[in-house]
Amino acid sequence: MSHCELSEIIMQGKTIVVTGGTSGIGEVAALALAGMGARIVLVARNKGRGEATLARLEQQAPGVGHRLHYADLAQLAEMKRVAVEIAAAEPRIDILINNAGAMFANREVTKDGFEKTFATDHLSYFVLTAGLRERLLAAGSARIINTSSHAHKTAQFDINDLQSTKNYTSFLAYGRAKLANILFTRELARRTAGTGVTVNCLHPGFVATRFGDEAGGLIGHVIGLAKVLAISPEEGAKTLIYLATAPEVATKSGEYFYKSRRTAPARAGRDDAMARALWEKSVALTGVDWV
């Protein structure tokens, strides 16, 4: 049996929740996984974009009941509301792909008082996973996949300045949020060991998507120009799809992947004490009941 045939058997009847599935690597992965037989539950922030991706999913894999929920994942109340909505609608979730992400040239603060990159790229992963954890456990065997980035390699945390009030640049804040993805993956893996739920994260490569288009400023222009050097969304989605489908990943947890291979994150991404501290801060900041 070929790897493709095996993946199709594994994906038949699976329910997959995807954030950031209306564009870029998330959309490519959602369409590919639907093509293998999965039912996709999309989280979108924009009606037109959400409906367009839902229509593509219906065309790719009709009649399995793909679903669309709306939330601005930069806003705490919306993260919580959409998690409650999905948990009410889905008795069982086989795969959660936390993939929504963005970068901002200027420091922006959400109405909850969070720096916007930290809110979108880390807190949304934390809050959505917390709200769906019982549904993932109900699947018996489930996977959580967090899209991180090699951008974490230049980042360090000041655990007392997670909102980047002291030294904001778009790349520093983005790197910190992507480091948070790795530390969250690590701590969650420790906490879910032996439950049947695994969690891994990845770097997709430098990919020509809409990433950076809303960044604004010089960084937006630089990313736009650099995209001529980037790989395609189809290529960039490969590791996401691998983590969702590969049988050999079923027993792996807490790892960082690039090009469908395990790789070591930077030293700051292997700091278990920092991973615990970030968890505790994330609980305190969001008020999520997840001790």
Ligand SMILES: NC(=O)c1ccc[n+]([C@@H]2O[C@H](COP(=O)([O-])OP(=O)(O)OC[C@H]3O[C@@H](n4cnc5c(N)ncnc54)[C@H](OP(=O)(O)O)[C@@H]3O)[C@@H](O)[C@H]2O)c1
């Ligand atoms: N592109 C790269 O080179 C690269 C490299 C490393 C890591 N990554 C990571 O890969 C992930 C996917 O990015 P991409 O490259 O595919 O970029 P993309 O084309 O810009 O897609 C980003 C996705 O996130 C969604 N999103 C952003 N902010 C949101 C919010 N506040 N609420 C709800 N959804 C929101 C977007 O929704 P809309 O469709 O409404 O805009 C879109 O679906 C991100 O986590 C990014 O950090 C990308």
